[in-house]
Amino acid sequence: MTRETPAGDLRLANLTKRFGIFTAVDDLSLTVPQGSFFALLGASGCGKTTTLRMIAGLEEPTSGQVLLGDRDIARLRPYKRPVNTVFQSYALFPHLNIFENVAFGLRRRGIRSVDDEVLRMLSLVQLDDYGNRRPAQLSGGQQQRVALARALINRPQVLLLDEPLGALDLKLRRQMQIELKRIQTEVGITFVHVTHDQEEAMTMADTVAVMNAGRIEQLGAPADIYEFPATAFVANFLGQSNLLAAEAAGIAGDEVAVTAHGARFSVPAGRARADRGPVHLGVRPEKLHLVGSADQVPAGHQHVTGVVTDASYVGVSTQYLLRTGWGTELSVFTANSGAATQVPVGSEAVAYWDPRHAFLLSRDAADSDRTAPVVDEPVGASS
Amino acid sequence: MTRETPAGDLRLANLTKRFGIFTAVDDLSLTVPQGSFFALLGASGCGKTTTLRMIAGLEEPTSGQVLLGDRDIARLRPYKRPVNTVFQSYALFPHLNIFENVAFGLRRRGIRSVDDEVLRMLSLVQLDDYGNRRPAQLSGGQQQRVALARALINRPQVLLLDEPLGALDLKLRRQMQIELKRIQTEVGITFVHVTHDQEEAMTMADTVAVMNAGRIEQLGAPADIYEFPATAFVANFLGQSNLLAAEAAGIAGDEVAVTAHGARFSVPAGRARADRGPVHLGVRPEKLHLVGSADQVPAGHQHVTGVVTDASYVGVSTQYLLRTGWGTELSVFTANSGAATQVPVGSEAVAYWDPRHAFLLSRDAADSDRTAPVVDEPVGASS
Amino acid sequence: GCGTKGAQQTEAGCVSEDLSGTEKKLAFSNWPQYMDVDEKDESKRPSLDGFIAKTGIQVTYTEDINDNNEFFGKVQNQLAACQSTDRDLMVLTDWMAARMIRLGWIQKLDPAKIPNVQANLLPSLLNRSFDSENRISIPWQSGLAGLAYNGDVTKELRTVDELLTRPDLKGKVTALSEMRDTMGLLLGSNGHDPANFTTAQFDDALNKLKKAVDSGQIRKFTGNDYAPDLAKGDIAACIGWSGDVIQLSSENAKVQFVAPDSGVMLFSDNMMVPNKATHKGNAEALINYYYEPAVAATLAAYVNYICPVKGAQAEMEKIDPELAANPLIFPDEALLSKSKVFMALDEKQEKEYEGKFQQVIGA
Amino acid sequence: MTVLAQVPTGSGQPPPTPPAARSGRHRLLPYLLLLPGAAWLLVFFGVPLVQLAAASLYDPSGSLSTGYALTWAFGNYPDVLQAYWPQFLRSFGYAGIALVLALLLGYPLAYAIAQKAGRWKNLLLVCVVAPMFTSFLVRTLAWKTILSDNGALVGLLRDVHLLAPDGRLLATPFAVVLGLTYNFLPFLVLPLYASLERLDHRLLEAASDLYASPVQAFRRVTLPLSMPGLVAGTLLFFIPASGDYINAELLGTPNEYMIGNVIDSAFLVRLDYPQGAALSFLLMAAILAMVFGYLRRAGTEEVL
Amino acid sequence: MRVSRWLADRWVMIVALLVLGYLALPILVVAGLSFNRPSSRLSYDFNEFTLDNWRQPCATSDMCDAVVRSVQIGFIATVVATVLGTLMAFALVRHRFRGRSGINVLIFLPMATPELVMGTSLLALFVSAGVPLGFWTIVIAHVMFCVSFVVVTVKARLAGMDRRLEEAAMDLYASEWQTFRRITLPLVLPGIVAAALLAFSLSFDDFIITNFNAGTTVTFPMYVWGAAQRGIPPQVNVIGTAMLAIALLLVGLSSLRGRRSRRANLLIGPGQGPQARRPS
Ligand SMILES: Nc1ncnc2c1ncn2[C@@H]1O[C@H](COP(=O)(O)OP(=O)(O)OP(=O)(O)O)[C@@H](O)[C@H]1O
Ligand SMILES: Nc1ncnc2c1ncn2[C@@H]1O[C@H](COP(=O)(O)OP(=O)(O)OP(=O)(O)O)[C@@H](O)[C@H]1O
Numbered sequence A, B: 001m002t003r004e005t006p007a008g009d010l011r012l013a014n015l016t017k018r019f020g021i022f023t024a025v026d027d028l029s030l031t032v033p034q035g036s037f038f039a040l041l042g043a044s045g046c047g048k049t050t051t052l053r054m055i056a057g058l059e060e061p062t063s064g065q066v067l068l069g070d071r072d073i074a075r076l077r078p079y080k081r082p083v084n085t086v087f088q089s090y091a092l093f094p095h096l097n098i099f100e101n102v103a104f105g106l107r108r109r110g111i112r113s114v115d116d117e118v119l120r121m122l123s124l125v126q127l128d129d130y131g132n133r134r135p136a137q138l139s140g141g142q143q144q145r146v147a148l149a150r151a152l153i154n155r156p157q158v159l160l161l162d163e164p165l166g167a168l169d170l171k172l173r174r175q176m177q178i179e180l181k182r183i184q185t186e187v188g189i190t191f192v193h194v195t196h197d198q199e200e201a202m203t204m205a206d207t208v209a210v211m212n213a214g215r216i217e218q219l220g221a222p223a224d225i226y227e228f229p230a231t232a233f234v235a236n237f238l239g240q241s242n243l244l245a246a247e248a249a250g251i252a253g254d255e256v257a258v259t260a261h262g263a264r265f266s267v268p269a270g271r272a273r274a275d276r277g278p279v280h281l282g283v284r285p286e287k288l289h290l291v292g293s294a295d296q297v298p299a300g301h302q303h304v305t306g307v308v309t310d311a312s313y314v315g316v317s318t319q320y321l322l323r324t325g326w327g328t329e330l331s332v333f334t335a336n337s338g339a340a341t342q343v344p345v346g347s348e349a350v351a352y353w354d355p356r357h358a359f360l361l362s363r364d365a366a367d368s369d370r371t372a373p374v375v376d377e378p379v380g381a382s383s
Numbered sequence C: 001g002c003g004t005k006g007a008q009q010t011e012a013g014c015v016s017e018d019l020s021g022t023e024k025k026l027a028f029s030n031w032p033q034y035m036d037v038d039e040k041d042e043s044k045r046p047s048l049d050g051f052i053a054k055t056g057i058q059v060t061y062t063e064d065i066n067d068n069n070e071f072f073g074k075v076q077n078q079l080a081a082c083q084s085t086d087r088d089l090m091v092l093t094d095w096m097a098a099r100m101i102r103l104g105w106i107q108k109l110d111p112a113k114i115p116n117v118q119a120n121l122l123p124s125l126l127n128r129s130f131d132s133e134n135r136i137s138i139p140w141q142s143g144l145a146g147l148a149y150n151g152d153v154t155k156e157l158r159t160v161d162e163l164l165t166r167p168d169l170k171g172k173v174t175a176l177s178e179m180r181d182t183m184g185l186l187l188g189s190n191g192h193d194p195a196n197f198t199t200a201q202f203d204d205a206l207n208k209l210k211k212a213v214d215s216g217q218i219r220k221f222t223g224n225d226y227a228p229d230l231a232k233g234d235i236a237a238c239i240g241w242s243g244d245v246i247q248l249s250s251e252n253a254k255v256q257f258v259a260p261d262s263g264v265m266l267f268s269d270n271m272m273v274p275n276k277a278t279h280k281g282n283a284e285a286l287i288n289y290y291y292e293p294a295v296a297a298t299l300a301a302y303v304n305y306i307c308p309v310k311g312a313q314a315e316m317e318k319i320d321p322e323l324a325a326n327p328l329i330f331p332d333e334a335l336l337s338k339s340k341v342f343m344a345l346d347e348k349q350e351k352e353y354e355g356k357f358q359q360v361i362g363a
Numbered sequence D: 001m002t003v004l005a006q007v008p009t010g011s012g013q014p015p016p017t018p019p020a021a022r023s024g025r026h027r028l029l030p031y032l033l034l035l036p037g038a039a040w041l042l043v044f045f046g047v048p049l050v051q052l053a054a055a056s057l058y059d060p061s062g063s064l065s066t067g068y069a070l071t072w073a074f075g076n077y078p079d080v081l082q083a084y085w086p087q088f089l090r091s092f093g094y095a096g097i098a099l100v101l102a103l104l105l106g107y108p109l110a111y112a113i114a115q116k117a118g119r120w121k122n123l124l125l126v127c128v129v130a131p132m133f134t135s136f137l138v139r140t141l142a143w144k145t146i147l148s149d150n151g152a153l154v155g156l157l158r159d160v161h162l163l164a165p166d167g168r169l170l171a172t173p174f175a176v177v178l179g180l181t182y183n184f185l186p187f188l189v190l191p192l193y194a195s196l197e198r199l200d201h202r203l204l205e206a207a208s209d210l211y212a213s214p215v216q217a218f219r220r221v222t223l224p225l226s227m228p229g230l231v232a233g234t235l236l237f238f239i240p241a242s243g244d245y246i247n248a249e250l251l252g253t254p255n256e257y258m259i260g261n262v263i264d265s266a267f268l269v270r271l272d273y274p275q276g277a278a279l280s281f282l283l284m285a286a287i288l289a290m291v292f293g294y295l296r297r298a299g300t301e302e303v304l
Numbered sequence E: 001m002r003v004s005r006w007l008a009d010r011w012v013m014i015v016a017l018l019v020l021g022y023l024a025l026p027i028l029v030v031a032g033l034s035f036n037r038p039s040s041r042l043s044y045d046f047n048e049f050t051l052d053n054w055r056q057p058c059a060t061s062d063m064c065d066a067v068v069r070s071v072q073i074g075f076i077a078t079v080v081a082t083v084l085g086t087l088m089a090f091a092l093v094r095h096r097f098r099g100r101s102g103i104n105v106l107i108f109l110p111m112a113t114p115e116l117v118m119g120t121s122l123l124a125l126f127v128s129a130g131v132p133l134g135f136w137t138i139v140i141a142h143v144m145f146c147v148s149f150v151v152v153t154v155k156a157r158l159a160g161m162d163r164r165l166e167e168a169a170m171d172l173y174a175s176e177w178q179t180f181r182r183i184t185l186p187l188v189l190p191g192i193v194a195a196a197l198l199a200f201s202l203s204f205d206d207f208i209i210t211n212f213n214a215g216t217t218v219t220f221p222m223y224v225w226g227a228a229q230r231g232i233p234p235q236v237n238v239i240g241t242a243m244l245a246i247a248l249l250l251v252g253l254s255s256l257r258g259r260r261s262r263r264a265n266l267l268i269g270p271g272q273g274p275q276a277r278r279p280s
């Protein structure tokens, strides 16, 4: 509620939350700079909501600190924190109409004339005529927008968004994203944003953190994480990756030479997280190009040969599956830019890539190939 | 519950639902062939959930029929219908644990030994160890998976899925999609699937219907709709489109000539929904290619010139905004395949396209350009 | 058509059958703790068990009379309609007995079957106005309504006027909600005869009471519930009943019953056989049995009210000489001469006086 | 397929109910649900009530022995109102004050049991009704012991000068109100508990996230959401409390007597049935008027 | 600071315990007196410690019969009234029909009727219909005055209950009855339990109406009332204390067992799981 002074950075220090013997958030530490847009990604059940709830003060940490600037707010009451939340479950007040739901925070802070502000907010979330309805009379997406408006209207120092756009159609979601971003930059709010929409995270966030089983697995600028993931989990969680089980033979020059399934490949040293022993050789599907035969592969590129087993059209692009000689399936995305010709299913094809687009990750000796479309293993347990 | 005979096609005939004076579903008619995968897309609040609820028997239609095969089931009690639903709000039973939630349908049908089946279902949704928990002890995504398992386990003739994967991370969502598709083809269930994930709709559905304000706006195979949308609403709702306000001068040969902002373009007659008067000339962003100058445009292609005002990286691709001479912003997607070079923001650039990728839609005379990133107008009201 | 019929019954209109010859049963309704019980085994009732042993009549003894008015409410519908109350014998106070007799709801007893009554009933209880032949309602126990005080919390008390005016008693006084007891004492304190008074005299006495109520002197009007309060000292002085006070003084000698010189009220609780009771003969046997002095003494030794049976005092000597000497159980002439029985009222008077009295006591 | 095998097969499937029949049954359903309870009330309460209504219009000059004539003596009503309006006022006054006290005591109790008691919930609920397991007379006697002029409580209050040296608690309006509060508290707490029990905790979280202090969260969220229970509890407390007379009789003095005492005396002591019946009907009418007025104001027509 | 925080977190529970203390106060007196050897029959003061009363709780003739009878009556009346009242509550909350307000009056009137009036007029009905008074007339009377309390209490719980769960059940092949049995009933159960507790305590504690319609049958409150005319036997305190002790013991045991078995968890309501809202 104190908005006079800037809040300062939001810092979580060794934050842990246990439910009984189950550890939902595990010794989490991170810093969200003031006024930045921070996206939290992670598998279902990995502890995102729990983390937000601890920041909001709705869940008491088992241990650890929540700091806003220099102030430890972990023991502060929720209503004393300059923090608002868009709840994953909305938590709209069923006995109040939409207008009053949105006005709630302002009224509690003793602000009298809320009408203009509320109407502006309702209009922002495109619910202009819905002020008089009860939450029960709205569709799922409409309810979610009310939840968004109800939190946004308070322009807190920190805004926690728990999948705030998940129930919206793509078009509306993009519009809302732009609004969110605008408000965030205009007002300088610190956003902590949980989303399952990776494009959303990528386009909006200054920093992305990928969480796994209660811990941060990687944290950084969206492009950095995407282009050079730190672990197999991240490589496959954020977008898809073709990960070939390989053995690295150490740095030679500024390259690392690897052997996979008898073939030899190389990766620039700067893109190797490990340079010796069992590794994953990773290439993103969109970095793979399909050609009919090995002699069409441009110079300086590396390639594997296989048979196209599936092609699926997804509008912007077509996704192919290429079964390699040793049995692994590689995923290849081809933009439907109208230029490339379609590759028929069943035909032999060669996938090639520029070594500068590959990356090396360390690998447990037991792990074998982890290409994108493998579904038989649970997510949470990976790498 | 009668599963002896195949159900037959699901047909909605002139289905209408009003809440007071508000018409949520407006004279809707459509046929979902037996065993097919039907995706329902539409803006938030357009009546998707209401439609599903009428099929399930949870909402009494104001008028119209719901037919399964030849049987009008619109007056049948919900529990007499061979239909199950994954509810948008989950509607898990708070007093039952996860196991019992999933077992509920089987038990109600008098099946005694449910253990194996339930455990198999829990494992399918990757919640093997959660059987003893109460819904309140699960994360949002975990709850959604329980809702999915609870409906799937019954293998009904018609399965209604109301954003069943919306709360799942991308990776898990892909896995669940594959599972859903597998069950659907194996068992021959008719799926009616509401989703905001267009890729999901595209890859999974045999037929996609785009709903707008209680009505079906276009219905067809995913690729057909995407490649050749019927209305401006669909063109912009499903993926993005650059729509230039233009005047068509009628068919000449097998082409339609149009004028937009003083420039002349042509579109194959087969891709024109209107050939005279005010039209929208549409091109998908991924069908646009960026080059530095007009002389780089390949022969037979058409182009516009502009200034790059924004470039945003989304992993698989980069999205550019190109401001044309007359002020409209065009959206251009370039795959990050590593081949194309980045175009710096602020530089002049030329976007070109193959006329065969363009399409013509009719346009109200008052409408002007409707390019993709316009956000100032509400979705529901469009075209 | 609408309205109610009169509740009045006549002997001819409501004939009862006596099955005593064939059924050795008796349903006896009485007040709680109005029957002797064995100190060691409280489930045994020595005198009653004696009767059963002697006659072979199975007595169903029910303690379901707590209040005359309440009990009247319970049975009036049946009796007014000439239906059975499922009771062969019941015990009610004089004025209620009088009312029921007046309404024709009570069966006459056969004097030949109750010789002990004729022989042993205390002379002062003979020929009361509502039962001049002593064959409708036979006293079970009698008692006195007088003053009582707790010497622990106040000094001695002698007169009704003191009770109603002494400042140190303010708010620590109760009177009985039984109109006849309270008003009888007040009438006496005004020098009028409770057995024979005029409406003006009644109003006079009532005024006196009203003053005491309005001034806060009288804390409340009670049934039996004054007793624990008196014992505790929450109540310093009151109008109360002899039997209760004897109980209390046996514990704490400072609690005293006072028979003011202006008079005490004598009442009896009477055994009666209601209409449609089918075991009148058995009831007569029981009545007769309780008028044996030895039996009466056994009973009196427990309940401590005035024993209406001549010769019981002598029997009591054998049981408990101290009780035998207690004038509140076996009253002497001096006390008996001070005691009055409240005037018999007809229905109209009853309604009028009760109405006025109730108004003063708050209801 | 395996799936088909799971489903009971055979032709025992009843044909779908025709629409008309279903909606017909639907229309009848509420009446069927009401039938047993309503019939019970009509027979065992409604019929006697009609008789009572007649009694309230009997000729007041009738008597038990001669009987009463139904003369439509509407004058009975103004007569008793004239005579007993102070007791009427007192009844509602005491019941109202007791209600306020009971709300102050009962709401936190109901809330704690519903939301904070965890697995002690059952135990605490039983504790709420426990006093009823002793007889009302016994517990009132116990109160008399506690409030006794010579008891520890009065002694203490006198020592700290909250009570004059000769002051007392028993036989005062305080004792009567206390008795009412005590004896009817469970009637307020239980319905309130029932509706607070389903309060969604996440709404309180949302409120506190939106700057609502605990007091505001209570005022704006908890209270409105518990309205059905609050209204029900208020009624279950106030209605019987205003008709009560035992507390006034045992803990008060004639100056505290309530309308129940008057009715009691009219029926049992004075045997004035027309007056008693008229008083009863006035009481019922007053309570009904208040109840429906209250329900309208509370905006819970829905609820009740 | 610490202290105020601690208080702020717990004051509701503290107040609740204080209120429970207030409710328990007279019972403590009663429990204490159950170990008393009274100085006389009329005394209600603590005199001397003894275990006699507990050793022979039924010593006073008929008292234990009365207790057993009251428990039986309370049990039957509670079951019948709870069933009838719950049905009525469902009709009133879940259906719109003609005559609702009439039914509402019929439900409120009994609560507004002075007990004495109810007792005597019901008695008049029984007598004029020639119904023999006794156990069953008491039961009839008790059901009659308990029903209203049940209806109001259950309605309070039912109002605004999330219909979506019932819809989900129906979607999952649960017929109306099964939906009621498996979903609605468990969710409304706290209300029904509260109503049943009210009904039982009303029945077990009723004196006035019972007294008029009992004939020669004696219930526990009637016994106590009667006994009080000549002083309360100390065993009455034993009964009061024992009833409470037994109730607490039963519930305590069941809640201990309830930690393991789900079914025993009767009174603990399900609350509401974290579902998105949209009751329709
Ligand atoms: N009970 C109701 N009363 C009034 N209007 C309602 C009610 N339920 C739904 N509506 C309205 O009907 C319209 C359609 O609602 P529906 O839930 O079918 O939307 P939807 O397509 O599922 O949207 P979403 O994608 O946001 O879930 C919405 O505009 C909604 O506000
Ligand atoms: N009250 C609780 N008791 C026990 N376990 C809980 C409780 N609440 C959450 N959990 C568990 O803690 C883990 C983290 O939950 P959380 O809600 O933070 O997940 P999430 O990352 O938000 O997932 P989602 O994306 O599915 O919403 C989950 O595995 C969940 O089952």
Ligand SMILES: NCCCCNCCCN
Binding pocket: C031, C032, C034, C093, C178, C181, C224, C267, C269, E229, E230
């Ligand atoms: N409690 C039994 C004592 C009976 C006393 N009878 C009271 C009659 C008063 N007139």
Ligand SMILES: [Mg+2]
Binding pocket: A048, A049, A050, A088, A162, B139, B140, B141
């Ligand atoms: Mg979550």
Ligand SMILES: [Mg+2]
Binding pocket: A139, A140, A141, B048, B049, B050, B088, B162
């Ligand atoms: Mg919806």
